[in-house]
Each structure stands twice: as C-alpha cells, then as structure tokens.
Amino acid sequence: xxxxSLKMDHIPRLSEAVYVGMCRKVGTxxxxxxxxxxxDTKELMERPVRIMNGLHRMISGSDREGFRLKTSDIxxxxxxxxxxxxxxxxxxxxxxxPQHTVILMEWEDLPPGFTRLKLLTDSYSANVRSSxxxxxxxxxxxxxxxxxxxxxxxxxxxxxxQSCVQHGPCASYVxxxxxxxxxxxxxxxxxxPTLASAWIERCRQRGWPSDDVLHDIVRSxxxxxxxxxxxxxxxxxxxxxxxxEQKLVYSMNHVQFLCYGLLKxxxxxxxxxxxxxxxxxKTILFWVIQEDASxxxxxxxLLSNFWRCxxxxxxxxxRAECPNFFIPQNNMFRVKVTGASQSLLFDQVYNLYCKGISxxxxxxxxxxxxxxxxxxxxxxxxxxxxSMISPVKLDIHIFSxxxxxxxxxxxxxxxxxxxIEIEKFIRExxxxxxxxxxxxxxxxxxxxxxxxxxxxxxxxxKGVILISDxxxxxxxxxxxxxxxxxxxYLAMYYYRTCRYEQSLRCLQRAxxxxxxxxVMYKANVNVEMYRRAMTGVSLSDKMRKAxxxxxxxxxxxxxxxxxxxxxxxxxxxxxxxxxxxxxVMLHMLSVLNHHxxxxxxxxxxxxxxxxxxxxxxxxxxVPVYLRDISYQILGICQHVCGDYVGALNSYQYSQEQxxxxxxxxxxxxxxxxLIQN
Numbered sequence: 001x002x003x004x005s006l007k008m009d010h011i012p013r014l015s016e017a018v019y020v021g022m023c024r025k026v027g028t029x030x031x032x033x034x035x036x037x038x039x040d041t042k043e044l045m046e047r048p049v050r051i052m053n054g055l056h057r058m059i060s061g062s063d064r065e066g067f068r069l070k071t072s073d074i075x076x077x078x079x080x081x082x083x084x085x086x087x088x089x090x091x092x093x094x095x096x097x098p099q100h101t102v103i104l105m106e107w108e109d110l111p112p113g114f115t116r117l118k119l120l121t122d123s124y125s126a127n128v129r130s131s132x133x134x135x136x137x138x139x140x141x142x143x144x145x146x147x148x149x150x151x152x153x154x155x156x157x158x159x160x161x162q163s164c165v166q167h168g169p170c171a172s173y174v175x176x177x178x179x180x181x182x183x184x185x186x187x188x189x190x191x192x193p194t195l196a197s198a199w200i201e202r203c204r205q206r207g208w209p210s211d212d213v214l215h216d217i218v219r220s221x222x223x224x225x226x227x228x229x230x231x232x233x234x235x236x237x238x239x240x241x242x243x244x245e246q247k248l249v250y251s252m253n254h255v256q257f258l259c260y261g262l263l264k265x266x267x268x269x270x271x272x273x274x275x276x277x278x279x280x281x282k283t284i285l286f287w288v289i290q291e292d293a294s295x296x297x298x299x300x301x302l303l304s305n306f307w308r309c310x311x312x313x314x315x316x317x318x319r320a321e322c323p324n325f326f327i328p329q330n331n332m333f334r335v336k337v338t339g340a341s342q343s344l345l346f347d348q349v350y351n352l353y354c355k356g357i358s359x360x361x362x363x364x365x366x367x368x369x370x371x372x373x374x375x376x377x378x379x380x381x382x383x384x385x386x387s388m389i390s391p392v393k394l395d396i397h398i399f400s401x402x403x404x405x406x407x408x409x410x411x412x413x414x415x416x417x418x419x420i421e422i423e424k425f426i427r428e429x430x431x432x433x434x435x436x437x438x439x440x441x442x443x444x445x446x447x448x449x450x451x452x453x454x455x456x457x458x459x460x461x462k463g464v465i466l467i468s469d470x471x472x473x474x475x476x477x478x479x480x481x482x483x484x485x486x487x488x489y490l491a492m493y494y495y496r497t498c499r500y501e502q503s504l505r506c507l508q509r510a511x512x513x514x515x516x517x518x519v520m521y522k523a524n525v526n527v528e529m530y531r532r533a534m535t536g537v538s539l540s541d542k543m544r545k546a547x548x549x550x551x552x553x554x555x556x557x558x559x560x561x562x563x564x565x566x567x568x569x570x571x572x573x574x575x576x577x578x579x580x581x582x583x584v585m586l587h588m589l590s591v592l593n594h595h596x597x598x599x600x601x602x603x604x605x606x607x608x609x610x611x612x613x614x615x616x617x618x619x620x621x622v623p624v625y626l627r628d629i630s631y632q633i634l635g636i637c638q639h640v641c642g643d644y645v646g647a648l649n650s651y652q653y654s655q656e657q658x659x660x661x662x663x664x665x666x667x668x669x670x671x672x673x674l675i676q677n
Contacts, residue, residue, distance in 0.1 A: 011357065012300035014373050016381045018360070019258060019299035020388060021369030025069075026261040028385045029254045031397050032066040036250065037433035038401045039064060045422065045441050056081050056188060060242040062278070065249045067261065074181045075170075077223060077242060080125060085117065085189035085224055094190070097121050101128070103141065103187065107195060111229045113330035114236045115195075117141040117187065127153055133235060141187075143169075143226035144234040150185035150226075158574065169227040169238070186225040186240065192218045193239050196326045208290045213251045217244045230335045241326050248286060255297040255305075260285050262306050262366070269363040270352065275336050275345055283332070284309050284316075286325040299383040303357055314353055317346050392527050398433060398539065399520065399547050402440045406576075415449045436539040443482030447489050450474040451557040454493065468497060484513045485548040485582035491589050492559050500593045507590050514548055514582065521548045521582070524620045550626070551585045553578040562592065562636055566629065566666045573662035583613065583621045584630045591637040607637050611646075628657040632667060639674070648674050 027035070039059055046057065058064075061075030083101045086092060092102050101123040105115040119139040123129055131146035132139045151171040155161050164173035170182035192200070203214050220243050228236040249257065263281035288295070288309050295305055316322050320337050324330035337345060352359040360366045373379055382388075389397075422442050450471045471493060479487035487510045494503035513519075517526055518533040534542050553559050555571035555578075563578065570578055587610035594603035614622060614634055622630050635650030651667045651674070 010374075011303050013381065014357070014370060015301060015303040016299045016383050017369050017373035017379075018262070018366060019255070019302050019383055020381060021366060022258040022261055022302075023385075023388050025265075025365055026067060026258055028389050030385060030394055031389070032254070032257065034394075034398045034433050035066045035068065035401055036064075037431055038398070038405065038437045041434050041437040042405050042441065045438070054081055055079070058243065060246060061182070062264075064246055066257065067264075069261070069264070075242075076181070076183045077186055077225075077240075078183065079186050079188040079223060080128070081188075083123065083125070083128065083187055085187050085191075087189070087191050087194045091191055092120065098124075101125070105189075105193070105224070110236060111330065111334075112195065113239055113324055113327045114229045115224060115239060116235055117224065117237055135235070140235050141237075142235045143228055143237050146185070147226040154183060154185070158576070161574065169225040184225050186223045187237075188221065188223050190221045193222055195239065196222075196241075199326045203290070206290045207293055209248055209251045213247060217247050220244070220247070239327070244326065245282065245286075249282075252289070253297055255299060255302055256285070256289060259297075259302060259306050259309065262302070263309055265363055265365050266306075266310075266360065269365060270359060271349065273345055273348060275341055280313070280322055280332065281309075283322065283325050284312050287323075288312060303360075307357060310349075310353070314346070314349050317342065317349060390527075392525065392530055395530075395534070395539070395542060396520065396523050396525065398436065399543065399549075400522065402437055402543075403522075403549055405437070405440060405444070415445070419445075432539050436543055439481055439540055439543060440483075443478040443486055446474045446478040447482075447486065448554065448557075450478070450489075450493070451554070451559065454496070455557045481544060483543060483547050483549045484519065484545065485510065485551065487513070488551055488582060488585050488589070492585075495589055495593055495596075496558075496560055498596075500596050503589060503593050507586055507593070510582075510586055513545075514586070516546070518546055519548055520546055521621065522623065548582045551580040551582055553580065560589075560592070562588075562640070563633075565669065566632060566661070566663045569664075569666040569669075570662050573665070575662050578629060578661055578663075579626060580629050580633070581622045581626050584610065584626075584633055587613065588633045588637055592640065595640055603641055607641055607643075610634055610637060625658050625660040628654050628659055628663060629661045630654075631657060632663055632670075635667075635670065639670070644674055644677075 026032070043057075043059065056079050058077045059075070060077055062069065063074050080101075082099065083103060084095050085103045085105060086094075087105050089104065095102055098121065100121070102120045104118045104120050106118055107115045110116065117140060119132060119141060123132075127149045128141065128146070131141050131149050133142045133145070134140075147166060147169060151164065151166050154171045155164050161171075161173055164171045164183075166172070167182060169186070170184045172182050200214065200218060203209060204211075209217070222244065223240040223242065224237040225240045227238045228234060229238070249260070252260070260282060263285060264278045267276055267278060267281055288305070292308075295301070295308070297305065316333065317337060320333050320342050321331050322333040322337070324332055352362075360370055373381065422438055422445070453467055453471050453474075472490070475490040475493055479490055487506055491503045491506035491510065494500070494506060516533075518529040519525070520530060530546065534546055537545070553563065553567055555567050555576050558564055558567070567578055587606055590606035591603050591610065594600075594606060611634060614627075614630055631650050631654035635647040635654060638644075638647035638650055648671060651671045655664050655667045
C-alpha cells in the first residue's frame with residue numbers, strides 16, 4: 001500500500017509532512033538560530049581571555065552546527081595562539097619572532113589534503129618540543145607524538161579525564177555518563193591553504209557560498225590536526241576545514257539544514273553501515289547545493305532534494321570516490337570503500353534505492369510523520385513555525401540553551417577583559433538571543449569573579465572589608481540582571497561571612513520571587529500563567545523576573561563549609577561543579593542561618609519544609625537526576641539540627657539516587673562519621 005501511495009505527484013505533500021517532522025526532531029528555524037547565537041556569543045566572549053591564556057578553543061561538529069540529536073556529540077578544537085602555520089615562506093613576515101613560533105606546511109609526495117609541519121623557529125611549548133623529530137637535519141612536528149603528548153597532558157589536567165583515550169586525532173571521554181566529547185589538540189593557520197586555492201575560484205563560478213561568506217571563510221584560515229594518512233608515516237597532518245564547514249552550514253536555509261539532518265538520520269537508522277560516517281553526508285550536501293543552482297529548497301521539495309543526495313551517494317559508492325569538498329583530489333573513500341566492502345555497501349544502498357522514497361519508512365524517526373500523511377489524505381499540513389512551536393516553548397528552549405553556558409573566571413586579571421568585551425558586544429550586536437546570552441554571561445562573570453576574590457582575599461583586615469563590599473556589590477548586580485535565583489549567591493556570601501540576618505533577608509526576597517505562579521524552572525512552567533504575565537515582555541526581563549536556574553558551585557571555590565566535602569569528592573570524580581536545585585539551596589540556607597542565630601523553631605520549620613519538598617515533589621522543583629545532592633543536603637541539615645537518625649536515612653537514600661553529582665563517597669564518609677559518633 002505504501003509503495004503504491006508514494007507516487008511523484010504525492011511527493012510535495014509528503015515532503016511537507018517530513019519537513020514538519022524534522023522541525024520537531026531537529027528544530028524549527030528559531031530554535032536552530034537560538035542554539036547558534038548562544039554558542040557564538042559564548043565563544044566570542046571567551047576569545048580575549050583565551051588569547052591571554054595562550055590557547056584558542058572552538059566548538060565544532062554537530063552541536064555547533066545547531067543539532068541536538070541524541071547522537072550529536074561535542075567536538076572541541078584547541079590550538080596555541082602563538083604557534084602559526086604558514087603555507088609558504090613569504091608569510092613568515094606576517095609574524096613577530098620570537099613571540100610567534102612559525103611552522104611551514106610541506107605537502108610534496110603526500111596524499112592530497114595532508115601535510116608535514118616543519119618548525120622554522122623555536123617553540124617555547126615543552127609539549128610541542130617533545131613532539132619534534134629530526135628529518136634530514138630539520139625539525140618536524142610528529143603527529144603521532146603530538147597526539148600522545150597532548151592526550152596525556154589533557155588526561156592529567158582533571159581527575160575526571162583519567163579515562164580519556166585517543167580516538168583518531170582526538171582525546172575522547174564520556175561526560176555525565178552519556179555524552180561523548182572529542183577534544184582535538186591541533187595547530188592553527190591564519191592563511192587559506194594553497195592546496196585549496198582552486199576551491200575559491202569554483203565557489204565564485206558556481207555562486208555558492210555567497211561572496212560575503214566566502215570572504216569570511218578564507219579570512220578565517222584553517223587548521224591542521226594530528227592524524228596521518230593511511231600511509232601512516234607518523235609525521236603527517238591532515239588539513240582541517242572544520243571552521244569553514246561550520247560557516248557553510250550556517251549559510252544554508254532551513255530546508256537545506258533539515259536535508260542535512262535527514263541524511264544523518266537516514267545514515268544512522270536505515271543504512272547503518274560503519275563504513276559510512278555523517279561527514280560524507282555533509283560533503284554530499286555541499287556538492288549538491290553548489291553544483292545545481294536551479295534546485296529549489298522549500299518544504300515541498302525536501303524529499304526530492306534528499307533523493308538527489310542519495311543518488312549521488314550511490315554513484316560515489318559505485319565509483320569508490322568521495323571527493324573532499326575543498327580538495328577534490330582527496331578521495332575520502334580511497335581506503336574505506338574498496339573490494340568486498342564496496343560491493344556489499346553498493347548492494348545495500350541499491351536495494352534501498354529500488355524501494356524508492358518509501359525506504360524512509362524504515363526510519364523510526366521519520367516513519368510516524370510519513371505514514372500519517374500517507375494514510376490520511378485529508379490531513380492539513382502547516383509548515384509555518386507558529387503552528388509547530390508556541391512562544392512559551394520557544395522561551396523554554398532559549399533558557400535551556402543559555403543554561404548550558406559554562407562561563408567562569410580563572411584569574412582576577414581577566415575581569416576587565418570580560419567587561420570590555422561584553423560592552424563592545426552589546427554595542428555591536430542587536431539580536432535578542434545574543435543580548436540575553438550576553439546578559440547571562442555578564443551575571444556569571446560577576447558571580448564567579450566575586451567568589452574568586454572571596455577565595456583569595458587573605459586574612460581579615462581593613463583591605464578585606466573593602467574587598468567584601470566590592471564582592472557584595474558584584475553579587476547584587478548579578479542578582480539584578482541574572483536569573484531570579486541568582487540572589488541565592490548573595491545569600492550564600494552573607495552566610496559565609498556570618499551576616500545571618502542579611503542572608504535571611506535575601507532568602508525572603510528569593511522566596512517571594514521564586515514563588516510567583518508564572519516562574520519557569522527548566523521545562524516546568526504554568527504555561528497559561530506565564531503567557532499572561534510575560535506577553536510583550538523582552539527576553540531580558542523574562543530572565544530577570546520569571547526564570548530560575550540551578551545553583552552551580554564551582555569546584556575551585558568554597559561557598560559554604562557545609563558543602564565543601566561534597567565539592568571535593570565530586571571534583572575528584574571528574575565533575576567540575578555541583579548542581580543544586582535552587583529551592584533546595586534556599587531551604588538549606590534557611591536552616592543554617594536560623595541554626596546559627598539559635599532560632600530553633602524556625603530552623604526546624606525550614607528543615608520540615610525541605611523534607612516535605614523532597615517527599616512530595618514529582619520532578620517539578622527537584623529533577624530526578626539532582627536527587628543525590630538534594631537528599632545529601634537534607635541529611636546535612638538534619639545532622640546540624642540534631643536529627644541523627646533522619647540524617648543517616650537521608651545519606652543512605654542519597655546513595656541510591658542517580659549519581660549525577662558523583663558524591664557517593666561523601667555520603668559514605670558522613671554515614672561512617674555518624675555511626676562512629
């Protein structure tokens with residue numbers, strides 16, 4: 001029945017159904033734009049400080065492109081800012097010696113897309129020097145040695161990274177038990193590679209990408225990553241165009257982006273052959289877009305354009321050729337798709353081709369949307385964004401993305417650079433998603449800088465009193481521009497400095513602001529109340545008035561002594577911070593402040609409120625994955641108030657929860673101490 005139904009005159013309607021399904025799976029235009037704006041803003045804000053620290057960082061891969069699929073991993077590229085790769089000797093005049101280490105590309109007698117790196121000037125990096133080998137009296141940087149040295153360096157930088165392993169050019173590890181992270185240590189070039197110069201002319205002739213995008217790509221240069229060709233001499237490096245690819249994906253319209261997502265899903269769920277990877281799918285789409293300017297990229301043409309990409313894949317497999325988009329002489333199928341594996345793969349994809357577009361029904365992700373449109377001929381399919389996502393859900397999405405920003409200050413000297421960059425960014429950028437991201441970053445910078453100052457303020461004296469006033473000022477500003485719950489950082493500081501009455505006043509304000517009926521915490525919100533209260537309100541004001549977020553205790557700072565053990569254990573097990581539900585932190589501070597003031601009735605009432613919350617909450621105020629720290633905090637409060645049996649039960653219950661914060665050892669220690677006493 002499905003095969004009969006999928007006639008060509010039905011394709012536009014079925015395409016629209018798949019478009020809607022892909023928007024729900026991959027994201028609507030606004031959702032994708034939010035993701036990109038948030039990560040771009042974060043990266044731009046970090047740049048001046050990273051330059052000062054001598055190490056650039058760039059997020060790449062699917063996550064950076066705007067995908068949030070379950071299979072999307074996080075790819076990070078790191079490269080030293082003072083090491084410059086050049087394509088010919090004339091470019092050495094662009095740099096200052098000895099401030100810059102200059103490295104020359106050499107590609108004679110190497111496969112297209114690969115290069116050797118000759119050290120022209122001395123390097124001050126011990127890691128780079130230990131990666132060098134002598135070749136005919138010249139110093140070359142070995143990709144094998146470089147990869148091993150930096151993987152070991154990364155492994156030793158954090159206790160949680162001890163399990164990271166080499167994976168291609170990357171140091172790979174699993175974050176949070178589920179998310180794969182690939183960190184590539186590489187070298188950067190400010191120049192466009194000579195090997196890819198023909199690509200520039202081809203783009204101008206074909207008209208894609210646009211001149212502005214092309215100029216931006218060429219101006220941004222490229223990278224070299226430490227991975228050899230299949231000849232594996234150990235000193236070859238692959239030229240990486242990750243930055244250029246990200247800019248090309250950004251330049252796509254939403255239908256083209258969804259076609260890319262459809263190809264990724266089709267590869268994962270239907271073809272499911274380890275020989276092929278999603279990078280090949282991206283390369284195919286680049287070629288199809290550039291080679292045929294007559295293609296129309298609208299929701300009604302999604303399937304026909306997807307089919308064109310699929311046919312090109314079949315053609316490439318048949319010829320055992322996959323030309324790199326930037327250096328076509330680099331056949332990426334050269335080793336992977338040959339012999340028996342090529343024949344088997346061709347038979348597999350050709351059988352799918354014979355099924356026609358109905359082969360998409362084999363995808364669990366696409367099948368519901370496609371079959372629904374086939375079975376219900378009268379189904380009205382709307383492709384406008386308003387019909388696919390409500391304004392409230394869009395707000396949930398943007399604040400969820402902003403919550404993923406991890407922004408901390410490592411040195412007080414960095415604070416002015418952050419503030420200057422933030423001021424500059426606000427002047428130059430007007431996008432609402434960028435501005436609210438900047439607002440969040442500003443609050444985070446103030447909070448982290450304040451706690452940095454607190455950590456290293458030194459012994460008590462008049463100077464420290466002055467510093468304390470500045471810390472309070474920073475935390476007050478953060479509470480005024482950041483999330484509703486950011487005032488809890490000020491309450492923590494007052495508690496830490498023994499100003500318990502002031503801390504309680506902060507908690508009272510926090511309680512009032514966090515109890516409004518339209519408050520949003522993660523995806524939990526009364527939609528109707530939020531819509532009534534926040535219609536017409538800017539994103540900036542929504543964040544300040546209606547959004548609460550987890551309290552994040554960075555492992556580098558001591559916030560309150562009662563949680564120092566948990567911070568230490570969590571860090572030792574690879575977590576850089578504790579994540580605490582804001583309402584749990586509010587109740588904890590209320591218990592502790594009243595206890596310090598010897599307000600026995602009030603402290604027991606606050607403890608009862610916390611216990612009732614954890615007993616009856618169904619994930620609204622305390623997410624399931626944060627119950628480990630929440631029950632641990634309940635146990636700490638019970639212990640403080642003298643309820644040792646209750647504390648013992650809470651610590652044991654904390655151990656039974658999802659170990660998100662990795663504090664089980666702290667629970668064991670506290671249990672043992674209770675039993676011994």
